[in-house]
Amino acid sequence: MTEQRTDRVALPGAFHRIWAASAVSSLGDGVYYSALPLLALTLTRDSTVFGIMEAVTLLPWLLFGLIGGALVDRWDRRRTMVAVDLCRCALLVAAAVAVAAGLLDIAVLIAIGFLLGIGGVLFDTASTAYVPELLGRGTQDLHRANSRLQAAQRACGGFIGPPVGSLLFALGRTVPFVADAASFLFSSLTIRTLPATPRKAAKPKTLILKDAWAGASYLIHHRLLLGLSLRPAVGNFAFAGTGAVLALYAHETLHLGTAGYGVFLTTEAVGGLAGTLAAGWLGARLGTGGALTLTAGVEAAALLGIGGSPNAYLAGIGLAALGAAMGATMTLGPSVRQAIVPDELMGRVTAASRLTAMSAGPVGALFGGWLGHAAGLRAPFLTGAGILVLMTALAARLTSNRRIDAALAEAARTRQEPDPVATPTTTTETATTTETATEAATETATTAV
Incomplete structure (x- = not known):
């Protein structure tokens, strides 16, 4: 039990930017995952399809998790998070346009969910790897940082996001997707202001x-x-x-x-x-x-x-x-x-x-x-x-x-x-x-x- 440390130091300002980006992005996720089944109900009533949609949320980790981790270790982690969030923003804007034009069917909706899941694999892995780069390896600081990140994700994604998503869907079917796209855009712009990490030494291609x-x-x-x-x-x-x-x-x-x-x-x-x-x-x-x-x-x-x-x-x-x-x-x-x-x-x-x-x-x-x-x-x-x-x-x-x-x-x-x-x-x-x-x-x- 020797992990306890008394010299409590404030977390750096750069961490608070990650915290803010995580909170806003989690809010957007809560909005999306609440609105997604509501939109699906307008396309199908087949319970099997809903089961497939649930399974698709796990497939990116099962199929792409290890490869995603290898790519994150090859790439600059801050730039990876920025690029992934910009791609997810663009994907949701395209989905909103398809909904507005009446071009979205259930197959496309499932494909969008799968692609967003791949983005989640890359972003979550890169952010987890970036935090100790920013804060160092002291477990007390990492406990505090992860506690705040988890709390933001639970509060925004679990409490606030779902009811807001239902409300926004009532205003218009495209509104929740635009809102989630805006959350990813905010996250990417915020993360772009974070300190750059030292450039990794070139390694032989494997x-x-x-x-x-x-x-x-x-x-x-x-x-x-x-x-x-x-x-x-x-x-x-x-x-x-x-x-x-x-x-x-x-x-x-x-x-x-x-x-x-x-x-x-x-x-x-x-x-x-x-x-x-x-x-x-x-x-x-x-x-x-x-x-x-x-x-x-x-x-x-x-x-x-x-x-x-x-x-x-x-x-x-x-x-x-x-x-x-x-x-x-x-x-x-x-x-x-x-x-x-x-x-x-x-x-x-x-x-x-x-x-x-x-x-x-x-x-x-x-x-x-x-x-x-x-x-x-x-x-x-x-x-x-x-x-x-x-x-x-x-x-x-x-x-x-x-x-x-x-x-x-x-x-x-x-x-x-x-x-x-x-x-x-x-x-x-x-x-x-x-x-x-x-x-x-x-x-x-x-x-x-």
Whole structure:
């Protein structure tokens, strides 16, 4: 628990520009994702089509995630974010023109969603890699920065954006798309004012697949990073399984109507915002490893509480607790990764981590839907709680304070800089294991690059 630091320094003004760009872009995303199904309803009533539209949101990460990470590590990250947002702006303007001209059909709408998803892969990976370039590798600063970014995304994209999108759609079918395009234009212009990063040294040209594999190999050989990726993968399996039956569970077991279900879902968003804001505080007092173990236990208890609740009020409390634990986890885990991954591999390791975390979701959804049909609607929640208990043990072992401190110290030595936040507190065996794994992964990555 040696990560705590007392010299609290204000985040630089450049970060506040990233923060503003993220908030406005998230607001536009909330508007778009609220208006998209409303527009689709004017084109089709086929539920299968809506299922395809939902699946398309995952395909860019599954098909393009590793390649996107390799490209981000080859390109200037600030320029990548600017170019991607300008392309997304142009794409949405074209969509608005097509809607106004009556030329938009469901196939084109799905294609637009897929292209926007590819843009999201590149932008999210580049922004995650750019933040430690701007702030340095101190975990406390990264906790604070990621907490604010996550809070802005949840508040603007989850609370404000969807109702605004519905309102704008009522004013005109093209209005939400123009508004989202304007948010991307604002984001690109704001990011363009950020400090330029040092030009990367030219490297021998290699196959893009080799570059992508270097990031995946580094992740696989680094036990801490692998643990930080397996944690959300296991969690997403359980969460997707419960999400598959949540609407039915709320309607048939908790006896919630349409309005009540909307309020029920809002409790998770409220909890998520609170957890995001509290993540840095938890990390400073318990250590990042201790905080991650705590949030894993809270997630397990929350699913158990939701699945065993006799009424909607207790289930809502459980859902809020689940959102809080998830919000804190999504802030703490990436901060550690940003602090220890070498800059030249940051985009690829980030993409490999996201791909690992997301890949279990579709399988979990299928399993949860089958289990709810076979054993009752409470079964996915109770089974998910059991899975998350195992995840708590995994977090305690693979992402402990001792292991995180050792990785931070090793990363600082590798960069030949003073260790900003931690001194090694591991046993000789643990430190040696971590160092050996890191050296092996670095050698593999260097050979591949």
